[in-house]
Amino acid sequence: MSKLYFRYGAMGSSKTANAIMVQYNYQERGQNALMLKPRLDNRDGERVVGSRSGLSAPCSFVEELDDIDVKRYDCVIVDEAQFLTKAQVRRLADIADDLNIPVICYGLRTDFQGNLFEGSQWLMAWADTIEEIKTVCWCGRKATMIARLVNGAVVRTGPQIVLGGNESYVSLCRRHWSRGELAAEEVRRISAGKEAFMPLLLEADPSEAMIRRYLDAGELYVLTVHGKPACVAVMLADEGGDWELKNLATAPDMRGRGYATRLMEHLIKLYGPRCERLRVGTSPANVGFYERFGFKTAGVRERFFTDNYPEPIVEDGVTLTDMIVMERIQA
Numbered sequence: 001m002s003k004l005y006f007r008y009g010a011m012g013s014s015k016t017a018n019a020i021m022v023q024y025n026y027q028e029r030g031q032n033a034l035m036l037k038p039r040l041d042n043r044d045g046e047r048v049v050g051s052r053s054g055l056s057a058p059c060s061f062v063e064e065l066d067d068i069d070v071k072r073y074d075c076v077i078v079d080e081a082q083f084l085t086k087a088q089v090r091r092l093a094d095i096a097d098d099l100n101i102p103v104i105c106y107g108l109r110t111d112f113q114g115n116l117f118e119g120s121q122w123l124m125a126w127a128d129t130i131e132e133i134k135t136v137c138w139c140g141r142k143a144t145m146i147a148r149l150v151n152g153a154v155v156r157t158g159p160q161i162v163l164g165g166n167e168s169y170v171s172l173c174r175r176h177w178s179r180g181e182l183a184a185e186e187v188r189r190i191s192a193g194k195e196a197f198m199p200l201l202l203e204a205d206p207s208e209a210m211i212r213r214y215l216d217a218g219e220l221y222v223l224t225v226h227g228k229p230a231c232v233a234v235m236l237a238d239e240g241g242d243w244e245l246k247n248l249a250t251a252p253d254m255r256g257r258g259y260a261t262r263l264m265e266h267l268i269k270l271y272g273p274r275c276e277r278l279r280v281g282t283s284p285a286n287v288g289f290y291e292r293f294g295f296k297t298a299g300v301r302e303r304f305f306t307d308n309y310p311e312p313i314v315e316d317g318v319t320l321t322d323m324i325v326m327e328r329i330q331a
């Protein structure tokens with residue numbers, strides 16, 4: 001007899017990456033695993049499952065099961081299984097029982113209010129094997145709950161399903177979820193929903209068009225203070241394998257408290273071992289800031305600020321023209 005599995009975990013517990021690896025393992029053995037996810041009305045309808053680690057795989061929708069010859073497969077894998085309906089879970093159980101094909105479902109256990117999702121409820125009730133995929137709270141305890149964030153604050157009310165990534169959800173231990181307590185200060189990498197940080201990014205780069213040139217391909221980091229974004233940075237790789245800091249901005253009401261310094265230190269620790277040199281293009285006023293981290297002036301991009309921006313950029317009463325290029329040669 002084949003089993004119905006439910007593998008659950010909070011956000012960021014690599015459920016999707018796990019699902020993709022299981023499919024890959026089947027392929028390696030010369031077998032086929034069918035990847036499914038439930039279709040949601042308010043979602044983009046993309047036939048792909050994607051994880052924050054960057055892995056992705058094509059998939060079909062659970063709603064299309066009638067048109068799929070499931071018997072051709074050796075395993076059925078379901079991502080985002082919390083969104084299944086009771087009837088769909090029943091149908092998947094039948095695949096395990098009647099077709100003797102294992103069905104492995106990955107999903108969240110509970111929503112942001114701590115209530116079971118419909119899919120999770122029936123998987124908890126009917127699955128043969130229930131396994132937890134672990135992740136940690138900022139305090140180091142196991143994170144079993146998820147909190148929804150709006151403008152960096154934990155919200156308690158709202159619809160059950162609001163799609164979002166780690167820009168709008170955070171996994172917490174039960175104690176910190178109950179108290180709505182977020183890390184005093186932490187740096188997080190944001191992979192989805194980067195748009196939410198546009199107002200903050202504009203603080204350092206006044207052109208949305210310029211920001212869009214590097215935001216998608218760049219790696220976005222946010223230093224949060226009790227959940228509130230205080231400072232953002234974007235790193236972008238160049239063809240030579242070096243990394244350039246494209247944006248570093250602190251929220252106006254959070255300045256003068258060393259957040260940009262701590263985010264820079266974090267980035268140097270992260271990217272230092274990954275490349276030969278770190279680069280930043282900046283205005284003369286910020287040269288001193290970067291020199292503190294070991295950056296040295298390497299060149300000048302003449303008229304960069306006047307040629308690339310429609311409006312003059314005035315910083316501390318000075319209209320910017322040339323961009324100073326600074327480099328930090330890694331030890």
Ligand SMILES: [Zn+2]
Pocket residue numbers: 137138139140141172173174175176
């Ligand atoms: Zn905690």
